[in-house]
Amino acid sequence: MITRNTAEVVTPEELKEALESGRKLKGYLGFEPSGLFHIGWLIWAQKVKDLLQAGVDMSLLVATWHAWINDKLGGNMEMIKLAGDYAITVLDSFGISRSKVHVIDAEDMVKDKDYWSLVIRVAKNTSLARMKRALTIMGRKADEAELDSSKLIYPAMQVSDIFYMDLDIALGGTDQRKAHMLARDVAEKLGKKKVIAIHTPLLVGLQGGQRMNPGVDEDDALADIKMSKSKPETAIFINDEPEEVEGKLMTAYCPKGVVENNPVLQINKYILFQVDDRGLKVERDAKFGGDVQFNTYEELEKAYAEGKLHPKDLKVATARKLNQIIDPLRKSIKSRPEYDKLAKEIARSVSR
Numbered sequence: 008m009i010t011r012n013t014a015e016v017v018t019p020e021e022l023k024e025a026l027e028s029g030r031k032l033k034g035y036l037g038f039e040p041s042g043l044f045h046i047g048w049l050i051w052a053q054k055v056k057d058l059l060q061a062g063v064d065m066s067l068l069v070a071t072w073h074a075w076i077n078d079k080l081g082g083n084m085e086m087i088k089l090a091g092d093y094a095i096t097v098l099d100s101f102g103i104s105r106s107k108v109h110v111i112d113a114e115d116m117v118k119d120k121d122y123w124s125l126v127i128r129v130a131k132n133t134s135l136a137r138m139k140r141a142l143t144i145m146g147r148k149a150d151e152a153e154l155d156s157s158k159l160i161y162p163a164m165q166v167s168d169i170f171y172m173d174l175d176i177a178l179g180g181t182d183q184r185k186a187h188m189l190a191r192d193v194a195e196k197l198g199k200k201k202v203i204a205i206h207t208p209l210l211v212g213l214q215g216g217q218r219m220n221p222g223v224d225e226d227d228a229l230a231d232i233k234m235s236k237s238k239p240e241t242a243i244f245i246n247d248e249p250e251e252v253e254g255k256l257m258t259a260y261c262p263k264g265v266v267e268n269n270p271v272l273q274i275n276k277y278i279l280f281q282v283d284d285r286g287l288k289v290e291r292d293a294k295f296g297g298d299v300q301f302n303t304y305e306e307l308e309k310a311y312a313e314g315k316l317h318p319k320d321l322k323v324a325t326a327r328k329l330n331q332i333i334d335p336l337r338k339s340i341k342s343r344p345e346y347d348k349l350a351k352e353i354a355r356s357v358s359r
């Protein structure tokens with residue numbers, strides 16, 4: 008349950024050993040509350056659910072200070088906090104009830120001087136070059152700290168978050184790998200636990216992506232084409248009305264027979280087939296082969312790769328199913344006027 012739909016676990020042996028120890032394990036996921044909730048986040052949200060079900064004590068870190076460093080929402084802390092409440096509300100309606108997780112605001116950790124002592128000790132054990140390379144964890148390139156050196160503090164903070172909360176498991180998309188590897192490397196020097204990293208796959212943006220060029224760092228290449236709240240044109244948000252979801256999917260990158268970096272197939276693989284095990288039903292006219300039911304993602308991918316399923320039919324079926332999953336989440340926030348207002352503000356201020 009813990010390892011399904013993951014891109015990697017570092018390391019599976021350590022995870023097995025930790026689980027077998029019988030100790031109550033502590034895990035977390037951190038997110039920057041700085042925009043609308045897109046469907047890529049459902050991948051880690053489902054993993055949070057899996058971990059809770061497996062008995063892991065989970066925290067959600069609302070990374071308010073990190074979002075501020077990362078220039079999100081114009082550094083407006085009021086808005087950043089509201090965006091945090093909004094995301095927690097969405098997660099609650101997805102089945103991650105506030106009563107089952109610890110919701111931690113970074114603001115509370117930064118009040119403690121022990122936290123800052125950790126940040127300094129992590130920095131003391133990390134070279135400048137490595138700190139710069141780690142900026143991909145905040146969606147930035149290594150040279151983006153040249154004009155704003157506060158950005159160099161972010162990776163040290165993310166690593167310190169892990170130590171401060173004394174965690175066994177750090178969850179995140181694969182773009183968070185550099186933070187977790189750094190945490191593992193400095194843990195020994197600081198006498199801290201070596202955190203086990205669980206990385207979920209990144210959903211590609213609706214624009215899809217080209218085959219990767221050899222020589223380009225794979226993490227960087229994937230981070231560039233992933234669905235992201237800072238690039239609204241690439242994303243399906245849970246705030247989108249059903250027709251918008253359908254409209255976005257109809258124009259998404261989905262060439263006939265192409266599987267690689269195909270967002271419509273990935274939505275099926277990483278979300279629809281994970282969240283609901285009833286498979287995908289494609290309704291078609293008899294002259295196009297009639298209705299067809301796919302019980303596993305593998306069956307769906309095979310049919311698509313062989314050209315037996317037309318992109319339009321796949322898109323219509325995917326939109327219907329995705330809307331069913333998003334519906335309760337959408338309802339939970341549409342009933343709150345303050346979140347509607349937030350969504351409008353965000354649309355105005357989202358910038359890189």
Ligand SMILES: Nc1ncnc2c1ncn2[C@@H]1O[C@H](COP(=O)(O)OP(=O)(O)OP(=O)(O)O)[C@@H](O)[C@H]1O
Nearest residue numbers: 038039047146179180208209210233234235236237
């Ligand atoms: N497209 C995606 N698919 C799956 N997981 C994602 C995706 N984008 C982000 N995540 C995961 O969501 C968590 C929060 O990431 P983050 O706040 O950077 O989201 P984001 O949408 O990329 O926003 P931003 O555009 O502000 O960087 C991280 O663990 C990250 O790996």
